[in-house]
Amino acid sequence: MIGDGGERDPGRTRSDVSGSxxxxxQAGQVSGGVHFYEYGRREPGTSHPAPRQLPGNLRxxxxxxxxxxQLDSTLRGDRDLSVVPVFVIAGTAGAGKxxxxxxxxxxxxxxxxxxxxxxxLRGYDPGExxxxxxxxxxxxxxxxxxxxxIPSETEAAAALYRSVLADRRILVVLDNxxxxxxxxxxxxxxxxxxxxxxxxxxxxxLAVRDGAYxxxxxxxxxxxxxxxxxxxxxxxxxxxxxxxxxxxxxxxHLPLALRIAAERAADxxxxxxxxxxxxxxxxxxxxxxxxxxxxxEAEAVRTVFAWSYRALSADAARLFRLLGLHPGPxxxxxxxxxxxGLSLRRTRQLLDVLAGAHLLVQTAPDRFxxxxxxxxxxxxxxxxxxxxxxxxxxxxxxLDWYLHTADEAQGWIKPAEDRLVLDPPDTDVTPQIFTxxxxxxxxxxxxxxxxxxxxxxxxxxxxDGYMWQLPTVLWNAKAPSSLTTDWLAMGEIGLTVARRLAxxxxxxxxxxxxxFAYTKLNRLEEGADCHQEALAIRRELGDRDGEAxxxxxxxxxxxxxxxxxxxxxxxxxxxxxxxxxxxxxWQSVAVANLALVNxxxxxxxxxxxxxxxxxxAHHLHGNTRSVGNARWLxxxxxxxxxxxxxxxxxxxxxxxxxxxxxSHVLEGNWLLALGDAELALGHxxxxxxxxxxxxxxxxxxxxxxxxxxxxxxxxxTYRRLGRTEEAAAFCRRALATHRELGDSWxxxxxxxxxxxxxxxxxxxxxxxxxxxxxxxxxRYDDPRARELREGVEERLADRGPEG
Numbered sequence: 001m002i003g004d005g006g007e008r009d010p011g012r013t014r015s016d017v018s019g020s021x022x023x024x025x026q027a028g029q030v031s032g033g034v035h036f037y038e039y040g041r042r043e044p045g046t047s048h049p050a051p052r053q054l055p056g057n058l059r060x061x062x063x064x065x066x067x068x069x070q071l072d073s074t075l076r077g078d079r080d081l082s083v084v085p086v087f088v089i090a091g092t093a094g095a096g097k098x099x100x101x102x103x104x105x106x107x108x109x110x111x112x113x114x115x116x117x118x119x120x121l122r123g124y125d126p127g128e129x130x131x132x133x134x135x136x137x138x139x140x141x142x143x144x145x146x147x148x149x150i151p152s153e154t155e156a157a158a159a160l161y162r163s164v165l166a167d168r169r170i171l172v173v174l175d176n177x178x179x180x181x182x183x184x185x186x187x188x189x190x191x192x193x194x195x196x197x198x199x200x201x202x203x204x205x206l207a208v209r210d211g212a213y214x215x216x217x218x219x220x221x222x223x224x225x226x227x228x229x230x231x232x233x234x235x236x237x238x239x240x241x242x243x244x245x246x247x248x249x250x251x252x253h254l255p256l257a258l259r260i261a262a263e264r265a266a267d268x269x270x271x272x273x274x275x276x277x278x279x280x281x282x283x284x285x286x287x288x289x290x291x292x293x294x295x296x297e298a299e300a301v302r303t304v305f306a307w308s309y310r311a312l313s314a315d316a317a318r319l320f321r322l323l324g325l326h327p328g329p330x331x332x333x334x335x336x337x338x339x340x341g342l343s344l345r346r347t348r349q350l351l352d353v354l355a356g357a358h359l360l361v362q363t364a365p366d367r368f369x370x371x372x373x374x375x376x377x378x379x380x381x382x383x384x385x386x387x388x389x390x391x392x393x394x395x396x397x398x399l400d401w402y403l404h405t406a407d408e409a410q411g412w413i414k415p416a417e418d419r420l421v422l423d424p425p426d427t428d429v430t431p432q433i434f435t436x437x438x439x440x441x442x443x444x445x446x447x448x449x450x451x452x453x454x455x456x457x458x459x460x461x462x463x464d465g466y467m468w469q470l471p472t473v474l475w476n477a478k479a480p481s482s483l484t485t486d487w488l489a490m491g492e493i494g495l496t497v498a499r500r501l502a503x504x505x506x507x508x509x510x511x512x513x514x515x516f517a518y519t520k521l522n523r524l525e526e527g528a529d530c531h532q533e534a535l536a537i538r539r540e541l542g543d544r545d546g547e548a549x550x551x552x553x554x555x556x557x558x559x560x561x562x563x564x565x566x567x568x569x570x571x572x573x574x575x576x577x578x579x580x581x582x583x584x585x586w587q588s589v590a591v592a593n594l595a596l597v598n599x600x601x602x603x604x605x606x607x608x609x610x611x612x613x614x615x616x617a618h619h620l621h622g623n624t625r626s627v628g629n630a631r632w633l634x635x636x637x638x639x640x641x642x643x644x645x646x647x648x649x650x651x652x653x654x655x656x657x658x659x660x661x662x663s664h665v666l667e668g669n670w671l672l673a674l675g676d677a678e679l680a681l682g683h684x685x686x687x688x689x690x691x692x693x694x695x696x697x698x699x700x701x702x703x704x705x706x707x708x709x710x711x712x713x714x715x716x717t718y719r720r721l722g723r724t725e726e727a728a729a730f731c732r733r734a735l736a737t738h739r740e741l742g743d744s745w746x747x748x749x750x751x752x753x754x755x756x757x758x759x760x761x762x763x764x765x766x767x768x769x770x771x772x773x774x775x776x777x778x779r780y781d782d783p784r785a786r787e788l789r790e791g792v793e794e795r796l797a798d799r800g801p802e803g
Contacts, residue, residue, distance in 0.1 A: 050115035051142040054105055054173065064100050064224075067215060071104050074213050075194070083211045084188055086195045088203050091217030094256030097198040098175050100217060105173050105196060112194060114168035117142060119186075123178025124200060125329055125375070128453075132185035136161055139172075139186070147481075147664075149693065152700035158185035165190050172196070180205040219253035228255065232262035236269040243273040250277065256371070260308045260358050267311070267357075305377045308357055315342075319350045320359055321385060322394045323370070324378025327457035328450030330369045334432055338401035339394050341428035367446075392461060397426050399466045402454050404431035405443065406470070406477040412440035414476035416585055416623060418545075420469060420509075441662050444479040448486065451478070455490045459497075468494040468506050475513040480663035484520045485702060491517065508537040508546060515553055519560065520665070521702050522741055528557045548577035552590050559597055560705075562745045564782050568597050585626075588617035592630055599637055602784030608637050628657030628666060635673040639680055648677040668697030669706060675713045679720070687717045705746065708737035712750055719757045727757045745785075748776040752792060759795075770796050 075085060089097045109116055117139050123129045136157040137150045143164050151157045165188040172195045177183050180203055187195055187210065197203065197212070206212035220228065225248035226241070233239065247265070251257035265276055309317060322339045323331065337347035351368055354360040360368045370378065382391055404425045410417060412434055425431060434440040451474055458466035471487070471494035478487055491514055498506040515530035535550035555570035575590035595610035615630035635650035651674035658667035675690035695710035715730035735750035755769035770792050777789040 050113070052116055053118040053142065054109065054116045054171075055102060055118065064096070064103070064220075067100060067217065068104055068107070070215060072108075075108070084191050084193065084195070086187060086197065086206060086210055086212035088197045088199060088206055088212050088214040089217055090199050090202055090214055094254045095217045095219060096255030097200075097217055099255065101173055101175065101196050101198050105171060108194070109171055112169045112171035114170050115143070116171045116173070118173045118175065120175045121177045121182050122329060123176045123182060125176075129178055129182065132158065132182060135186055140164065143170075146693075149696050150700065151696055152702070154185055156699075161186070162189035165193055169193060174198070177201075177203065179203075184210070220248075220255060220258070222248060222253065225251070225253040225258055228258050229262045229265070232259065233266045236266040237273075239265075239273045243277065247273065247277055257305075260305070263356075263358055264308050264311050302377075305374065308359065309377070309381065312353070312357070312359075315346070316350045316353045317381075319347070320354055321378050321381040323360075324375060324380070324382045325391060325395055325457075326398060327453035328447075329453075330363060330367055330449070332368075332446075333366045334405075334430070335398055335401050336368070338397045338426075338429045341394075341397060341426075344430070392463075393426075395457060395461055396463065396466075397429050399454060399458055399463065399470070400425040400429045401431060402447070402450070403466060403470055403473060404429070406473045408432060408434060409440040409444055409477040410473060412437045413444065413478075413480065416626075417476045420473050422469065422473075437661075440477075441479055444477060444482070448479060448482055452486070452490050455493050459493060464497050464501060467497040468501070468503065468510065470494070472506065472509055472513070480661055480665065483701065484517045488514075488517050504537055504541060505543070508534040508541075508543070508550075511537070512546075512550060512553060515557070519557055522705050524557055524560055528554065531557060544577055545581055545583065548574045548581070548583070548586065548590075551577070552586070552593065555590075555593060555597075559593070559600065561743075562600065562780065564597055564601050568594065571597065584617065585621055585623060588614045588621075588623075589626060591617075592626065592633065596633055599633060599640075600784065601782040602640075602787060604637055604640055608634070608641075611637060624657060625661060625663075625666070628654045628661075628670065631657070632670045632673050635677060639673075639676055644677065644680050647673075648681060651677045664697045664701060668694045668701065668703070668710075671697070672706065672709055672713065675710070675717075679713065679717055682720075684717050684721055688714060691717065704737050705741055705743060708734040708741075708750070709746065711737075712746075712753055715757065716753055719753075724757055724761055728754065731757055744776045744779060748773045748788070751776070752788065755795070767796065 071087060074087070089101050091097050105116065105118075119130065119135050119138065121130045121135070131154075133152075133154045136154065137147065140150050140157065140161055141147055143161075145160075145164065149160075151160060168190065170188060170190075170193045172186065172188065172193065174183055174186055174195065174197045177197050177199045178201065183197055183203065183206060197206070202214065202216075203212070207214055219225075222245065226244045229244050229248060230239075247261060248258065251261050265273060268276065309320065312320060319336065319340045319342070323336060326335065326339060333344060333348055333351060336351060337344050340347060340350075342350070351360065351362075355362045355368065359374055360370060362368055382394075386394070404422065407419060407422060408431055410419060432443060434443065451470070455467060455470050458464075458470065471490040474490060475487060491510060495507065495510040495514060498510055511530045511534035515527045515534065518524070518527035518530060531550050531553045535547060535554065538546035538550055551570045551574035555567045555574060558564075558567035558570060571590050571594045575587050575594065578587035578590055591610050592614035595607045595614060598604075598607035598610060611630055611633045615627065615634065618626040618630060631650045632654040635647045635654065638644070638647035638650060651670065654670040655667060655674055658670050671690045671694035675687045675694065678684075678687035678690060691710045691713040695707050695714070698704075698707035698710060711730045712734040715727045715734065718724075718727035718730060721727075731750060731754040735747060735754055738747040738750050751769045751773035755766040755773065758766040758769070774789060774792045774796065777785055777792065780786075780789075
């Protein structure tokens with residue numbers, strides 16, 4: 001497709017957006033109004049609700065009264081009111097840090113009327129912990145910002161986060177932090193906010209640099225531990241004090257172990273507690289793989305986990321241990337059913353049992369996760385009780401589910417792409433079926449964190465086929481707004497394995513996907529190399545369809561570096577082959593790409609005719625993405641022909657399509673055309689809105705070239721507003737980026753824009769910029785380049801010789 005990294009697929013109004021020229025376009029005071037809105041997402045006049053993200057308060061919470069009083073006293077006591085209050089609740093695994101933090105947060109929450117934010121940072125999970133870069137977008141969206149306004153760089157996003165919180169009273173709970181680096185960017189800069197952090201570590205850096213107050217949580221005292229056991233079991237059984245004391249001691253007074261033991265006792269109201277204690281004592285040596293620091297505490301955790309586990313039915317116990325093999329941080333009912341080879345109905349029943357026994361945490365109606373200690377225990381039990389063949393079969397079923405569900409999702413997300421020929425899934429695996437586009441995208445977004453762990457798990461198990469098939473399918477089944485870098489980590493694994501297996505067709509396909517990925521990230525030489533190698537393989541294999549695809553992709557890379565003649569040759573050859581093969585859709589895609597080459601060269605009549613031809617064909621075949629692409633191109637052509645209202649309508653329609661497709665890649669690119677049309681019509685505030693959104697989207701996506709083009713548009717808009725300083729700042733930023741990328745054409749365009757800004761204030765600098773611009777333009781001989789060069793030479797001549 002065109003303009004998307006080469007993928008084959010179809011009054012005075014004050015704006016107070018925070019940030020700097022690095023991060024946002026701040027419109028300031030602009031005559032005519034500035035509207036920073038999220039296209040199509042919210043009705044005008046409605047306000048964003050304050051976030052209320054705290055998990056529910058615990059039903060059974062006893063004791064810790066001294067700790068709660070200590071937290072209250074410190075918060076309300078004699079403290080420096082200019083310092084942002086940060087509380088770190090530290091302690092060993094299972095000590096009840098999260099329970100205490102949430103209990104206190106619910107107690108003091110009314111003092112923070114602007115909202116409550118919560119995140120589990122997963123600092124001690126077996127998989128990758130969340131980083132501040134992962135969390136900041138979630139928090140900013142919850143605070144009312146559109147996703148498109150959020151910078152991708154952590155420092156910039158953290159600055160925006162602090163700006164948004166500057167006048168609010170917000171409570172922030174950061175659960176399960178492992179390092180200071182996870183926490184510090186998430187701290188508000190406003191002393192009226194409160195941050196509560198839980199961690200197994202001391203996080204001394206927060207105390208030293210940020211003035212954090214630390215409360216170290218130990219185990220419960222014996223009376224408190226007994227009280228917890230009695231509270232949980234009192235509705236089900238009556239036990240003597242001595243038995244409860246013994247049970248509490250066997251649990252080492254650890255709240256996690258106590259809670260699980262109490263639940264088991266409540267589930268067996270007619271079994272004497274001394275018999276349960278005997279069972280518990282017998283389990284004490286079953287699991288020695290876990291270390292939580294203190295050996296007595298470790299033994300208590302091991303013992304209680306084993307005791308609770310052995311009380312499960314055979315089916316529930318089997319599901320529990322097999323779930324320890326799931327590679328990602330969270331899982332749904334369907335993949336759990338695949339792991340165990342069970343029906344969805346039976347799996348749901350067993351998951352309810354495990355959640356009721358506090359062996360799993362339910363995070364959504366059909367989503368679950370482990371406490372990190374329990375995940376480790378489940379995996380250990382799978383190693384101990386399941387044969388290598390059974391473990392391998394379970395993992396294969398889970399990978400089958402991801403692979404075939406991704407294939408189903410591709411049918412909605414990228415329907416024009418060829419589907420990979422897959423072996424049928426295991427007979428006990430039922431892939432998820434989708435009834436519309438949004439369902440498929442929802443799945444891809446929800447499961448995104450599991451994709452890379454799944455590929456890595458396949459590698460660890462030596463399952464080579466999944467290692468290359470999963471990345472291949474997921475390129476077309478990933479969420480449209482996911483980051484290209486997320487896929488690259490998988491794609492590199494897949495390509496390495498495909499090369500080792502000498503799977504030539506797979507190698508070519510993965511090379512094509514790598515080529516698109518590198519192009520999106522402005523790594524154009526690497527992108528071209530990948531497409532060139534894929535082309536050679538496809539010609540060697542006699543794959544004419546693949547050959548045309550590689551030629552189309554190479555043409556787009558040549559277009560990005562403005563080798564227009566070469567781009568045209570590649571695309572014409574691609575269109576011819578697609579025509580021979582009766583591939584009407586892909587022939588229309590190649591024709592649209594040729595129209596873009598014509599447009600870049602300044603051949604507007606040829607460009608218009610080809611773009612209209614492509615638009616008609618894409619409408620006929622219902623290819624929505626390609627329709628949007630053609631409208632985006634036609635907007636630019638209309639603009640160059642002076643048809644401003646037509647340009648605006650075409651760009652608006654393209655952006656609406658991008659929003660319907662939930663694609664940040666498409667939206668960010670097509671917003672550039674919308675900004676250009678608004679600017680030409682004199683709608684300066686709306687132009688700034690479009691450029692701002694485009695820049696922030698492209699920063700998140702890692703496309704520096706298009707981000708710089710958005711800054712260039714903002715600079716021209718500020719020039720039209722007579723705000724020279726801001727205009728120059730944005731033009732210089734765009735210029736620096738194009739120079740860094742070695743993009744001489746866009747560097748020349750940026751130099752011309754900057755010279756135009758400086759022409760009256762600093763004519764010497766303007767002359768230098770135009771002189772360099774003319775030298776760069778001398779490299780190009782197409783009509784558009786000649787026209788621009790002639791204009792620059794006229795401006796130089798108007799001033800006279802330099803010096």
